[in-house]
Amino acid sequence: MLTKLAMTGFKHRWRDYLVLFSGLIMSSAIFYMFEALATNQDFLKQNTSISMVGLIFQFGSVLLTIITLVYIGYANSFLLSMRKRDYGLFMLVGARKSKIGQLIWLETLLVGITATIVGILVGTALTVGVSQILINSLGLTLHHFAAWYTPAAIATLLLYVGLFLIAGLFNLLSLTKTPALKLLHSNDQPNRPQLKPARQLIEIVVGVISIAIGYWSMANLKILQLMGIGIALVTIVLGTYLLFNAIFVWLMVALKRFSFAQRGLNGFTLSQLSFRIRNYTKMLSIVAMLFALALGAITVGMGFHSQIPSMANINNAYDMGLVNASTAEKAQIAAMKPKTTATYHFKATKKVVYFQAAEFNRQPFTTIHTRNKNQLTFNTVHNNAAKLQKSEDNYQLMQLQSGVMATATPVFLSKTAYAKLAQPEQRLTVFTTNNVIEHRVALNKLAKHHFHTTSPEQFGGRYAMYLMVNGMYSGLEFMGMFLGIAFLAMLASCLMFKILSGADADQHRYKMLDKVGTTRRQLNGAINKEIAVLFILPGIVGIVHVLFGLQMFKIIMVTSPYTGIWLPFLIFAGLYLLYYLITITIYRRIVLQ
Amino acid sequence: MTTTPIMTVSDLHKTYGKAGSKQYEALKGINFNVQPGEFIGIMGASGSGKTTLLNMLATLDQPTSGEVTIHQQPITHLKGNQLADFRAKEIGFIFQDFNLLETMTAYENIALPLSLQNTPVKKIKPAVEKVAHQLGIEEFLSNYPNELSGGQKQRVAAARALINDPAILFGDEPTGALDSKSARELLDLFTKINQERAVSILLVTHDPFSASFCQRILFIKDGRIGQELKRGDLSRSDFYQQVLDNLGTFEQ
Numbered sequence A: 001m002l003t004k005l006a007m008t009g010f011k012h013r014w015r016d017y018l019v020l021f022s023g024l025i026m027s028s029a030i031f032y033m034f035e036a037l038a039t040n041q042d043f044l045k046q047n048t049s050i051s052m053v054g055l056i057f058q059f060g061s062v063l064l065t066i067i068t069l070v071y072i073g074y075a076n077s078f079l080l081s082m083r084k085r086d087y088g089l090f091m092l093v094g095a096r097k098s099k100i101g102q103l104i105w106l107e108t109l110l111v112g113i114t115a116t117i118v119g120i121l122v123g124t125a126l127t128v129g130v131s132q133i134l135i136n137s138l139g140l141t142l143h144h145f146a147a148w149y150t151p152a153a154i155a156t157l158l159l160y161v162g163l164f165l166i167a168g169l170f171n172l173l174s175l176t177k178t179p180a181l182k183l184l185h186s187n188d189q190p191n192r193p194q195l196k197p198a199r200q201l202i203e204i205v206v207g208v209i210s211i212a213i214g215y216w217s218m219a220n221l222k223i224l225q226l227m228g229i230g231i232a233l234v235t236i237v238l239g240t241y242l243l244f245n246a247i248f249v250w251l252m253v254a255l256k257r258f259s260f261a262q263r264g265l266n267g268f269t270l271s272q273l274s275f276r277i278r279n280y281t282k283m284l285s286i287v288a289m290l291f292a293l294a295l296g297a298i299t300v301g302m303g304f305h306s307q308i309p310s311m312a313n314i315n316n317a318y319d320m321g322l323v324n325a326s327t328a329e330k331a332q333i334a335a336m337k338p339k340t341t342a343t344y345h346f347k348a349t350k351k352v353v354y355f356q357a358a359e360f361n362r363q364p365f366t367t368i369h370t371r372n373k374n375q376l377t378f379n380t381v382h383n384n385a386a387k388l389q390k391s392e393d394n395y396q397l398m399q400l401q402s403g404v405m406a407t408a409t410p411v412f413l414s415k416t417a418y419a420k421l422a423q424p425e426q427r428l429t430v431f432t433t434n435n436v437i438e439h440r441v442a443l444n445k446l447a448k449h450h451f452h453t454t455s456p457e458q459f460g461g462r463y464a465m466y467l468m469v470n471g472m473y474s475g476l477e478f479m480g481m482f483l484g485i486a487f488l489a490m491l492a493s494c495l496m497f498k499i500l501s502g503a504d505a506d507q508h509r510y511k512m513l514d515k516v517g518t519t520r521r522q523l524n525g526a527i528n529k530e531i532a533v534l535f536i537l538p539g540i541v542g543i544v545h546v547l548f549g550l551q552m553f554k555i556i557m558v559t560s561p562y563t564g565i566w567l568p569f570l571i572f573a574g575l576y577l578l579y580y581l582i583t584i585t586i587y588r589r590i591v592l593q
Numbered sequence B: 001m002t003t004t005p006i007m008t009v010s011d012l013h014k015t016y017g018k019a020g021s022k023q024y025e026a027l028k029g030i031n032f033n034v035q036p037g038e039f040i041g042i043m044g045a046s047g048s049g050k051t052t053l054l055n056m057l058a059t060l061d062q063p064t065s066g067e068v069t070i071h072q073q074p075i076t077h078l079k080g081n082q083l084a085d086f087r088a089k090e091i092g093f094i095f096q097d098f099n100l101l102e103t104m105t106a107y108e109n110i111a112l113p114l115s116l117q118n119t120p121v122k123k124i125k126p127a128v129e130k131v132a133h134q135l136g137i138e139e140f141l142s143n144y145p146n147e148l149s150g151g152q153k154q155r156v157a158a159a160r161a162l163i164n165d166p167a168i169l170f171g172d173e174p175t176g177a178l179d180s181k182s183a184r185e186l187l188d189l190f191t192k193i194n195q196e197r198a199v200s201i202l203l204v205t206h207d208p209f210s211a212s213f214c215q216r217i218l219f220i221k222d223g224r225i226g227q228e229l230k231r232g233d234l235s236r237s238d239f240y241q242q243v244l245d246n247l248g249t250f251e252q
Helices: A002-012 A014-038 A041-047 A053-093 A097-138 A150-177 A180-184 A197-219 A226-255 A266-313 A327-335 A357-362 A385-390 A395-402 A415-420 A440-451 A462-501 A503-516 A520-555 A566-591 B050-057 B080-089 B106-116 B121-135 B150-162 B180-196 B236-251
Strands: A320-323 A340-348 A352-356 A365-372 A377-383 A409-413 A426-432 B007-016 B024-034 B039-043 B065-070 B091-094 B168-172 B200-205 B216-221 B224-230
Touching: A002 A014, A014 A041, A014 A053, A014 A097, A014 A150, A014 A462, A041 A053, A053 A097, A053 A150, A053 A180, A053 A226, A053 A266, A053 A462, A097 A150, A097 A462, A197 A226, A197 A520, A226 A266, A226 A520, A266 A462, A266 A520, A266 A566, A266 B106, A320 A395, A320 A440, A320 A462, A327 A426, A327 A440, A340 A357, A340 A365, A352 A357, A352 A395, A352 A415, A357 A385, A357 A409, A365 A395, A377 A385, A385 A409, A395 A409, A395 A426, A409 A415, A440 A462, A462 A503, A462 A520, A462 A566, A503 A520, A503 A566, A503 B080, A503 B106, A520 A566, A520 B080, B007 B050, B024 B050, B024 B224, B039 B050, B039 B180, B050 B168, B050 B200, B091 B150, B106 B121, B106 B150, B121 B150, B121 B180, B150 B168, B150 B180, B180 B200, B224 B236
Parallel strands: A352 A409, B039 B200, B039 B216, B091 B168, B168 B200
Antiparallel strands: A320 A426, A340 A352, A340 A426, A365 A377, B007 B024, B007 B065, B216 B224
16 A cells, blocks of 8 residues: 555656656766776777776776765755655654655665666667767777676676665665654755855865865876876865865855845845855766866867877878789779879889889879977978988888888889899889878778788888777777767766756745746746856866866877867867756756746 | 725636536635725635635736736736736735745845846845834844744745835735734734835735734635625724624624
């Protein structure tokens, strides 16, 4: 009977349960996505040349676990506050406390397990989807990547079920120890925002120092190695929390002194915020961290992505060199509409390759001269025979002729000297397309056809270099983009969940405002402003964290991690804005009638 | 010599429920007027329709048919911004459960209608302090509602209701949640502001003691206005006795 009553309560509050479930499912899905990479040792080893990556991921797991802990704490208190009144009522009607305790424990566990299992499935689906999109659009090659990875699923299940067991126990104790009357009247009474200036000043100072230490340790990973990441993790999380705790409460209260606070609903919005922010500090700190992680991951991923063509292009001016190309192969080259093609005749011994000077005077050979290795800047030089003979970059010609491992040297002879040589004459055809990545499928086909392999050590040119660099960096690029998207989704669901779970309490406030005579426009404006502040504050903190955090990647990236950061920042800002718009739309629908 | 009524109610009907399903007629044709500066009460038991009537008058709900005018303006079909402005400027409302915003101080709660109407900031402070002085709550202005007693909260709500100098003040069981001392203080306050500020007050109550403070009482039963009692020159305690006697016979 009691179970039936509990079920009807469930049907009444389906909207609240929807918010709760979607939040928990997103959380477990993203945890799974992260673990799908982190627990897959083969994937990590095979896809990066950096030994640290495995441990970096473990740190990441720790951070994510902390975030999950706080998130589930919030979700649980939301669940409990939803049901308190109902269970109080049951007690009043004569249900036994032990039975009530049983019910809430079961309900908590049921909610938890269902959300986790669905979350793991959603996570797997998302992993498949996102990875396919990334692999196809970025042209990546990955080894040992598995969308379904059992250890990841087990890790997720263990963590979440464990946390929900604890939560269930907490709820059980909470309900059975509270008298029924208190449960019936359980209402969140806001407290006056406590301003203890001394304590807040200490919090600010400690917070700033903490974050400064974190930034310093990220910039000096060379000295600190892995310890640096650990230090950064602890100090930045702590510092962010203290800052939110101290500064923003003070800020909201201080803003009230200005005259703009007395116009329209601004006073109301500031009051809402000063009560909310105290309640929200943990969540806002988490959102700021996730923001930094997401933005940082995407920036690094895109950084790697832009490096790949640059590194390929700096290697050689030509895409590929084919010795004695067949007619079919020549047709394949023509189909790619190359910018330049050239054919040079040669005769080769083991140590020397003899070319005709006249051919190079007629068709100059372009070499790439690197100006700055760190910036990947270069000059293109057009060489005639004499210039090419003296050039330090003439190994580029040899790579096209006999692969990356070329050891022979080129010599340019007159026509008569060349004619005297006894070795058989061969042809070297070189060509350049406008974009290696664009033509990668055709180039791959050509390489297979001519070299019977796509192993880039066996041939030379831009395409070979692209394959090598891509192999090296694909993994990192994929991780960056994949995790960036995952963290962004988690961030948004955290923030949306927290904001929307407070919507019910706001309903009667907005009704009251309506009775006193507020226009729809004023009400919408107040909602927009309040939620905008809750989005912007962690955003700003997150951006600052990222700008300093990119220092960490100086040691594994060739170019500066800051090159072209406007692009990922812009994309991220767009997505963040989208989440904001979705949140205010849903909020309005819940709160305004 | 007739003065123009501050509020007129003509043939007000309210039926709940859709056509076809079970319908319930809560108001079956209400007619009365309120003169400027009048302190009028509407008395009835629970289920008599008095809260429904009050919701119609205060623009919180719309009648099925009939017309209400306040300050010669028909209010039943006001919508959107017009309605919001009307609520802010012409009427004040005092609820049984205070309905103050717990996240704002007493001062901010009282100033709210002025802020909403974009009153210049310089004018807000003197206006709030003036009405707070009149209602005897200046010392609580910087407190939050959860730091105030029930009586104090109602006085803050009254100050908020009065700050825009409304044409009429509506009260829905304003003493319902108060102890007897605070209730008496609040009703004395209503009498005072009715006389000093000449603001009309319409009180809805089932409590005879509250009703005895009114100059005129309309009895509502089963959706219709029955009897009417005028205080005239009677003292309040005599009027109270008359109300009690009337209630006894009214119920029969």
